[in-house]
Amino acid sequence: MSLPRALLVISAGVAAALHVGKLPPAVAALQQSLGLSLVDAGFLLSMVQLAGMTTAVVMGAWVDTLGLRRSIVAGLSVLAAASIAGGFAKTPAMLLATRAMEGFGFLMVVLPAPALVRALVPPGRVNTMMGVWGAYMPFATAMAMLAGAHWIAAYDWQTWWWAIGALSAVMAAAITVFIPPPPPHVVQARAAGLGRRLRTTLATRGPWLLALAFACYSFQWLAVVGFLPTIYEHAGIPPGKRGWLTALAAAVNIVGNVAAGRLLHRGLRPVALIRIGYVAMGVAGIVAFATPEPWFALRFAAVLAFSMVGGLIPGTLFSLALRLAPDERTVSTTVGWMQQWSALGQFIGPPIVAWIASVAGGWQLTWVATGTAALLGLALSYALGRLPLLR
Numbered sequence: 254m255s256l257p258r259a260l261l262v263i264s265a266g267v268a269a270a271l272h273v274g275k276l277p278p279a280v281a282a283l284q285q286s287l288g289l290s291l292v293d294a295g296f297l298l299s300m301v302q303l304a305g306m307t308t309a310v311v312m313g314a315w316v317d318t319l320g321l322r323r324s325i326v327a328g329l330s331v332l333a334a335a336s337i338a339g340g341f342a343k344t345p346a347m348l349l350a351t352r353a354m355e356g357f358g359f360l361m362v363v364l365p366a367p368a369l370v371r372a373l374v375p376p377g378r379v380n381t382m383m384g385v386w387g388a389y390m391p392f393a394t395a396m397a398m399l400a401g402a403h404w405i406a407a408y409d410w411q412t413w414w415w416a417i418g419a420l421s422a423v424m425a426a427a428i429t430v431f432i433p434p435p436p437p438h439v440v441q442a443r444a445a446g447l448g449r450r451l452r453t454t455l456a457t458r459g460p461w462l463l464a465l466a467f468a469c470y471s472f473q474w475l476a477v478v479g480f481l482p483t484i485y486e487h488a489g490i491p492p493g494k495r496g497w498l499t500a501l502a503a504a505v506n507i508v509g510n511v512a513a514g515r516l517l518h519r520g521l522r523p524v525a526l527i528r529i530g531y532v533a534m535g536v537a538g539i540v541a542f543a544t545p546e547p548w549f550a551l552r553f554a555a556v557l558a559f560s561m562v563g564g565l566i567p568g569t570l571f572s573l574a575l576r577l578a579p580d581e582r583t584v585s586t587t588v589g590w591m592q593q594w595s596a597l598g599q600f601i602g603p604p605i606v607a608w609i610a611s612v613a614g615g616w617q618l619t620w621v622a623t624g625t626a627a628l629l630g631l632a633l634s635y636a637l638g639r640l641p642l643l644r
Contacts, residue, residue, distance in 0.1 A: 258432055259373040262366050263386050265325055268424045269362035270393030271417050272332050272355045273301050278401030278496070282410040283348070293345045297352050304356030305596030312360045313589020314450045317582055321365035321372070322432050324585075328361025329425035336418030340411040358421075363389070364592060367571055368584040369432070377518070380572050384514015387568035391506035391560075394478075398500035454586045459577030462637050463570050464590045466527065468598035469630035470566045473534050473623045476602035477541070477559060478503055484616050488546055498553070502560050509564020514572065516565075523573055524638040526565045528631060533562035535627030542619040559623075566630070576642055602626075 276297055283289040289297075304312075316324040332355055339351035367386055374382050404413050454460050481499045490498065513526055537559035544552050570591065578587040602622070610616050637643055 255373050255375065256378070259370045259382055260385075261427060261431055262325065262369050262373065263382075263389060265329060265424045265428055266363050266366050266386065266389035267393045267396075268417075268421050269328065269332055269359050270390045271397055271420070272336060272359060273390070274394045274397030275336075275401060275413060275417050276352075278398060279405055279410040279413060282405050286410060287342070287345055287348065289345055293349075297345075297349060300349060300352040301356040301359060302596045302600050304353065304360055305592050306600055307593075308357075309360055309364070309589040309593035309596065310451065310454070310586060311589070312357070313364045313586040313592070314447045314454070314583075316361065316365045316585045316589070317450055318447050320435060321369040321585070322428065322434060324361050324365045325369065325432075326425050326428050328358045329421045329428065331355075331358030331361065333418045333422035333425065336414050336421065340414035340418070360589070360592065364585045364589050367574060367588055371575055371584075373432075379575065380517035381514040383572035383575065384511050384517065384568040387510035387513065387564070387571045388507040390567075391503045391510070391564070395500045395504035395507075398496055398503065402496055450583045450586045453579045454583045454590060457577075457579045459637075459640055459642070460574075460579075460587045460590050462633055462640070463574055463577060463587070464594035466630055466633045466637065467567070467570055467591045468594040469531070469626045469633065470534075470563065470570075470598070471595040472598035472602035472605075472626045473538070474506070474560065474563060475599040476606040477538070477556065477619070477623065479603050480606060480610075480616070481556070487616070488549060490549075502556050505557050505561040506564040508561050509566075510568035513565045513568030517569065517572055522638075522643075523569045524634050524643060526569045527634040527637070530563050530566035530569075531627045531630040531634065533565075534559050535624045535631075537562070538620040538623035538627070542616055542623075573637070573643075577640070598626075 280289070283297075319327070335351045335354035335358060339348055339355075342348040342351060366389075367383065370382050370386055371379050401413060404416070478499065481495075481502055485495045485498060509530070516526060517523060537555045540555035541552050541559060544555070546552075571588075574587050574591060575584060578584045606619050606622050609618050609622055
């Protein structure tokens with residue numbers, strides 16, 4: 254039963270990530286229904302990341318105190334309540350408040366999940382399952398891109414919010430029923446030491462290198478995938494195809510994440526996979542944006558390579574978090590520190606790329622930003638390779 258239970262935990266992560274991805278396909282409907290401006294839409298998009306950018310490491314330490322299973326159930330419950338309440342919002346401010354709640358609920362699910370997955374599977378399957386876990390966000394993004402537009406066109410944005418809230422409630426019930434609670438001695442061991450876990454994690458080099466490497470990845474990935482609809486519009490792609498092309502670019506990231514787990518299981522060095530990912534993102538970014546616009550097929554192939562091979566990075570970093578956390582009780586804290594820097598990368602990446610595009614009068618210099626992040630990531634991979642546990 255260990256593998257099905259681990260997959261259930263990963264499914265809970267997908268359900269949580271759907272709350273992040275549900276907004277983009279609903280922006281037009283929200284503008285009509287609530288009089289939402291583009292600035293309001295930007296705040297709604299970033300509000301979920303704000304919680305991660307400011308509190309993820311503290312939340313991770315708190316999750317280690319609360320308990321892995323209990324945190325996931327509580328987080329899914331918060332997401333369900335916030336999403337259902339959001340469906341009744343009559344003003345942008347009300348919707349913004351519920352999005353802030355969703356940000357904290359999201360962290361309560363995704364921070365403890367890697368440690369719980371590890372506890373549920375045999376040691377020989379950990380790397381493989383961490384690769385699968387790393388795909389939770391692109392899988393949810395692709396699902397939301399594909400399903401959201403069709404659902405909202407057939408019904409409305411309110412029922413889209415309620416449906417995703419209901420899914421989180423179902424997942425909370427499933428985790429409660431099918432995932433056994435931890436033994437009493439584990440609960441007692443987690444009950445104290447939040448400050449110590451924070452100090453221990455932040456005083457250790459490994460979590461810092463993992464977090465910075467994650468920021469270099471997330472900076473690039475969201476900056477490119479997040480602007481693909483706009484880039485396709487400038488390239489003259491019909492509206493009906495933009496959603497599919499963007500969803501495909503997000504979905505192929507799953508391949509890289511899962512491949513990372515399988516390759517780690519077969520004995521490949523983690524730092525080698527990270528380097529391959531950063532080199533691929535750097536080169537593919539140049540091809541995707543420096544190639545003349547009429548060569549759309551080549552540019553799109555480069556975008557797919559950027560996302561797919563780049564997926565080796567998060568799948569590997571989540572696996573390394575289990576190895577480089579200072580001790581067993583700081584895994585969620587370490588993942589929280591990674592999540593905090595990942596959120597920062599996602600927060601600053603799109604504005605920087607947008608600024609470069611506005612100055613250059615087009616997207617042709619986007620590779621300067623992505624290439625710089627890729628080079629920084631490569632440098633971090635060499636620093637990771639010098640850690641005693643990875644030599």
